[in-house]
Amino acid sequence: MKLYMTDISGNSYKVRVLASILNVPYEKVYVDWDSREHKQPPFLKLNPRGQVPVMEIEGKVFWDSTAHLVYIARKFGGERWLPADALGMAEVAQWLAFAQNEIHFGLQWSRGVMKGLKTGSLQEYQGYGRKALEVLAWHLKDHEWLAVGRPTIADIACYPYVKRAPEGGFMLDAYPAVVTWLECCEALPGWLKLQER
């Protein structure tokens, strides 16, 4: 497996965390974000979205971190990080989708605007971001983990842009159950520290 990544990318980080936890070896290919290598033709041939991470797996190219998490979990993690039964898989899938919804265009985009990485309406994105934190807090008030009562790729997928939410103007102290959940993630054996820039 070959992972095209940057050290700062939160979506690359998700893949690296799971590989670290499961002790799965892979080759890192660093993409030069500063020279916008990810927007140049050679990289766009791999991923027309122009984003990292991209992963080459068994001769195929995958350009979405959700796919990378699913592959690694199923291939190397048994049922532990992604259950195979219909109900358990649906529970995990729900939070994988949430990571691509309010967490993405709420928390991640708010941070993007505040850090000058993205244009758009901070007010609009922060509205979605607050919804993301409210839904997480609502669930975590009586659950330790997002799905199936144990850590899964749902937690890994949702973690990075919740952790970085303060950089998008959010006060995590207002959501103590969310802070506790972040700490539980960080205490997992093999967990990697999220790099800040």
Place this chain on the structure above:
Amino acid sequence: MKLYMTDISGNSYKVRVLASILNVPYEKVYVDWDSREHKQPPFLKLNPRGQVPVMEIEGKVFWDSTAHLVYIARKFGGERWLPADALGMAEVAQWLAFAQNEIHFGLQWSRGVMKGLKTGSLQEYQGYGRKALEVLAWHLKDHEWLAVGRPTIADIACYPYVKRAPEGGFMLDAYPAVVTWLECCEALPGWLKLQER
């Protein structure tokens, strides 16, 4: 299974299509969109996001259509609509994520603004929507289906807001491979027609 839905919701439609194809019975609970029932406390107890569809499955509440598709596919469709092997599942997961990304905040949101259902920057959303169509066209130029060489829940998840893209200001004629793919979806046994409003 109980599906809280509206006839016009594209995300509810995804679930109805799969249930129709697999001939899975379920109870429909109509949510009154016009009176904003989905934003009132009784509904928000089911789904704090205030959106349809919501599904009650085996005594649990699921509030994201991706989870509903995964559940129905795994429970009633064997490996046909969602493969269980790591590589096949990752392929499907990639497009499920795509349906939640550029298709959602590109194609769906552009339509939402043009139909007065949503505020925000039409120009920004249309930029993402064009990216959605470009990525689909890029893939479909040499693939009949989105994942694993056959129809899966990836196609069902991506279909509705691609089909409705013209209502968001997009010209599908510019993407003939995408139009052909939509027609292939519509020709599947059990497929339901997407209702327009």
